[in-house]
Amino acid sequence: MGVLTTIEHFGAFIIETTERWGRSWIFLFRSMVALIRPPYRPYLYFSQILQIGVNSTLVIALIGLFTGAVLAVQGEYTLSKFGANAYTGPAVALSLIRELGPVLTALMVIGRAGSAVTAELGIMRITEQIDALRSMAVDPIKYLMAPRLFAGVIAMPLLCGIFNVVGIFGGYVVAVGLLGLSAGTFMSQIESAVALVDIYSGFIKATVFGLIFGWVSCYKGYTCGFGAQGVNKATTQSVVTASVAVLIVDYFLTSVLTRVFMK
Amino acid sequence: MISVRNIYKRFGSQVVLEGVTLDIEPGKTTAVVGPSGVGKSVLLKLIMGIMTPDRGEVYIGGENMTAARTERARNDIRRSLGVLFQSAALFDSLTIYDNIAFSLRERVGLSATKAHSKVLDMAASLSLTPYLQNFPEQVSIGIRKRVGMARALITEPKVLLVDEPNTGLDPLDGQEVYDLINACKNQWGFTGLVISHELPEVFQVSDRVAMILKGAIIAEGTPAELTASQDPAVQQFLNGRTDGPIKIQ
Numbered sequence: 001m002g003v004l005t006t007i008e009h010f011g012a013f014i015i016e017t018t019e020r021w022g023r024s025w026i027f028l029f030r031s032m033v034a035l036i037r038p039p040y041r042p043y044l045y046f047s048q049i050l051q052i053g054v055n056s057t058l059v060i061a062l063i064g065l066f067t068g069a070v071l072a073v074q075g076e077y078t079l080s081k082f083g084a085n086a087y088t089g090p091a092v093a094l095s096l097i098r099e100l101g102p103v104l105t106a107l108m109v110i111g112r113a114g115s116a117v118t119a120e121l122g123i124m125r126i127t128e129q130i131d132a133l134r135s136m137a138v139d140p141i142k143y144l145m146a147p148r149l150f151a152g153v154i155a156m157p158l159l160c161g162i163f164n165v166v167g168i169f170g171g172y173v174v175a176v177g178l179l180g181l182s183a184g185t186f187m188s189q190i191e192s193a194v195a196l197v198d199i200y201s202g203f204i205k206a207t208v209f210g211l212i213f214g215w216v217s218c219y220k221g222y223t224c225g226f227g228a229q230g231v232n233k234a235t236t237q238s239v240v241t242a243s244v245a246v247l248i249v250d251y252f253l254t255s256v257l258t259r260v261f262m263k
Numbered sequence: 264m265i266s267v268r269n270i271y272k273r274f275g276s277q278v279v280l281e282g283v284t285l286d287i288e289p290g291k292t293t294a295v296v297g298p299s300g301v302g303k304s305v306l307l308k309l310i311m312g313i314m315t316p317d318r319g320e321v322y323i324g325g326e327n328m329t330a331a332r333t334e335r336a337r338n339d340i341r342r343s344l345g346v347l348f349q350s351a352a353l354f355d356s357l358t359i360y361d362n363i364a365f366s367l368r369e370r371v372g373l374s375a376t377k378a379h380s381k382v383l384d385m386a387a388s389l390s391l392t393p394y395l396q397n398f399p400e401q402v403s404i405g406i407r408k409r410v411g412m413a414r415a416l417i418t419e420p421k422v423l424l425v426d427e428p429n430t431g432l433d434p435l436d437g438q439e440v441y442d443l444i445n446a447c448k449n450q451w452g453f454t455g456l457v458i459s460h461e462l463p464e465v466f467q468v469s470d471r472v473a474m475i476l477k478g479a480i481i482a483e484g485t486p487a488e489l490t491a492s493q494d495p496a497v498q499q500f501l502n503g504r505t506d507g508p509i510k511i512q
Contacts, residue, residue: 039372128352135311135346135424136414137338138369 027141027222028215031149034142044147052113052148053155057162063108064101064163068170071095075171076179088179089186090193092171093164097194097202101164102156103250106209109156110242114217117148118238121221122231130222145222149214156210157203164202197261205253209246216242264289264454265310265422270319272305279305280316281478287471289421292448292455294469296462298500298509301475303458304349307426310456311346312337324421342370345415345453349427351407353399353414360386360395363413371418385413388450389443405436412443416451423447425457429464437464444468462501463490474500476509 075091121144124130133140168190175181220238224230265287272280279302287293295303308314310321312328321328323340331337353362363385367378386392389409394402399410408428415423425444429437445468448455459465466472466486473483474497482489482497489497499507 041369124354127350127355128348129354131308131311131313132346132348132352132354134313134334135341135344135348136366136370137341137344138366139334139338141334143369 023223024215024219027145027219028149030141031145031215031218034139034146035150037142041143041147044143045150048147048151049155052109052117052151053159056109056112056155056159059112060105060108060159060163061166063104064096064166065170067100067104067163068092068096068167068172069174071100071167072171072174072179076175076181085179085181086185087189087193088175088181089171089188089190092175093168093190093194094198096164096167096171097198099202099250099254101160101167102202102205102209103246105160105163105206106156106213106246107243109152109159109210110213110217110239110246114213114242115235115239117214117217118221118224118235119231121218122224122234125222125224126226126230140222145214145218148218149211152210152214152217153207154210156213157206160202160206201254201257201261204257205250208249208253212245212249213242216245264291264324265456266320266322267306267310268320268322270306270309270321271317272302272309272314273317278478280309283319283475283478283480285473285480285483287454287456289454290452291470292444292457292468293471293473294457294459294465295473295475296459296465296500297475299460302478303460303475304426306475307424307456307458310424311344312341342418343421345418345420345423347408347411347415347423347425347428349430351399351404351411353407353410355399357398358395359391359397359399359402359410362399362410363391363395363417365414366418381417385417389413403436404431405433405439408432408436408440409443412440412447416447416453419451421453423453423455425455427458427460429459429461437461441465441468466490476500 071092072088075088076085079085079087079091124144130140130144133143172183172186175186176183217238220234220241224234265285267283267285270280270283283306285293285295295306297303305314309316310323310328312321312331316329319329324343326340328337328340331340354365357365360382364378364382367373367381368375383392386395389412391406391409391413394406399407428440428444432440441464444455444457448468455468457465457468463486469486471484472486472489473480474489475481476496482492482494484492490501492498496508499509
């Protein structure tokens, strides 16, 4: 009896997990189809780019500035042990462009805007606003989800670009202004070490992370449970799931992109 | 106009509706009454096509909502519906003006200019003109209900579905909502379904009343017929007694 119950519970868990995955993929598919089907509502897309992208600019720039600064300090300290502190510039730039820029931008946007998107959609769900949309023959996937997904995919690489530029500036200020490196060396080493493929791969990552951000935050809000506790749970799950997904996908993307572009 | 045929719905092991059948003639209003938690709101969501029944069919104006496989097909049927939700379900990021104009812009596809005069007319007829630039949280629940009614009626639907019109309202505001439903019925002549647990107040907007209990309709008729019913559950519910076949959960 006990064994049977355990097997039953395990079976139920597998079915439930598979269903949940299936539903979330169908949700993503429907959101992407909704992007290309009329009617198009450009004002909704611009409004979401404003909320998710433009309104995140300041915090992204601030984090970028200090990340670049700390990379310069750490890079100069490590490289000076090998007499290679002239390469502090490339160390800062490549770390930012290839890895830290896309990942930290994604984590910051997920924390700032992802939680807000999930909470907003969750509240719309529990206050019947999403039901109201459907009752008015307006598809909530098209009206609410598609613009947020689109905004994530568009805004994330742009924010990542800002993060990288400000980060390199932060590294420059610390390395040249405080640690006494030559400005010419710092910039010329970056110029010779950073290739276009490094920038491509960073932007590809940021675009994929934008998709993950939009997908997870919208899906968690749309399928939110009942009451304030449901919104609370959905928001927490949204931030945790999207952040973990970004870090896992980052590993696989880095492996693939390195093999593809470095050959 | 609305035909619910032998509907079954369960959530996990909990049976909510068990063989519910209900017909509403064009231009008439039926109230579905019953204690809390018996599946009245689920029935409404099944009629709106927001939930799918396990068995049975829902027809609106002769079109089978249950057989509509895609959201697009369901939306075609929903175009004949207007819904007043229990909490009004107004979009809190939009002003009252934009809430009323929403269906015209997003569903009908009217330009802002063409929608404008219709919104002003509707706002005037429901005494909402002073509140048009407010947001929903800045006005009372009574006004929100009126806005919900305006939003539901602005596209001149053939069917109006109303979920618990009096929830959260004081007796005066509650009476005002009933008066509003009657006035709108006379003006626009829609077919109505009102979900409520408030008796006998809901009788004033109903041509017929159906009482639902344990997932099934146990009594149906005109308000007078329901009042005269000898069914002990109906009498217990009408008189608000705690002793009787209906057990308080």
